[in-house]
Amino acid sequence: MILPIVAYGNPILRKVAHDIDEQYPDLKKLIEDMWETMYASNGVGLAAPQINKDIRLFVVDSAQIFANMDEKDKEEENYPDDPGIKQTFINAHIVEELGDDWVYNEGCLSIPKIREDIYRAEEVTLEYQDENFVKHTRTFIGITARIILHEYDHIDGKLFIDHISPLKRKLIKRKLDDIVKGNIKVDYKMSFAKK
Structure with a gap:
């Protein structure tokens, strides 16, 4: 089921999410819905707060970036993470960020039609659990x-x-x-803050 994406202005986007356990209700269905919502919105990642859930859960599919990149781009630039990943992250916590900060033009499904150059670390080490609650450090x-x-x-x-x-x-x-007022048109389902 495609869920509405919470728009900028909703307080849940400013809340620190909490860890969950295997007893979280309908988690498997929620994860399936997040994947479906992300793809329907042409996203490469989606976090639970963006669908109005204050839990430490997000999905990432960087593999589609590399799959859709033409060979010329791949040859001109070095992409050390090619071919990317498609993965669910539960209860993620950063262990460390390493490398030089580098710039990339980012956007966000919750903040449509705005893109900015953002500096972030080259690499990140995370402790997290997968959809089966198996622990990983990667x-x-x-x-x-x-x-x-x-x-x-x-x-x-x-x-x-x-x-x-x-x-x-x-x-x-x-x-x-x-965006806060809902005065924006997007081609995916959005939930705007109350006017």
Whole structure:
């Protein structure tokens, strides 16, 4: 089932999410719905707060980026995480971030039609559980690490626009206000804050 994506302005996007256990109700169905919602919205990642759940759960599919990238782009740029991943992350916690910060133009399904250059670490090591609650500690690099860090921000109550300068924030304020008011059209289901 495709779920509505929570728009900027909803307080749940600013809440620090909590860990869950295997008893969380209908978790398997929720994860399936998150994948379906993410793909229907043309996303590469989706966190539970974006579908109005304050739990430490997100899904990432960086494999589709590499699958859709033309060979010329792959040859011109080094992508150390090619071919990417398709994975569910439960109760994720960052162990460490390493490498130089690098810039990439990011967007967010909860903040449609706004994109900004964001600096993030080259790699991240996470402790997390998969959909079967098997524990993992793993290091991710490149674009995959970036998507994970973006989704991780969501479960910590942060948004990608928190990484931009106050001046840039001021420049996009009107667009952000329009999102809060629901004065924006997108081609996927959205849930706007109450007016």
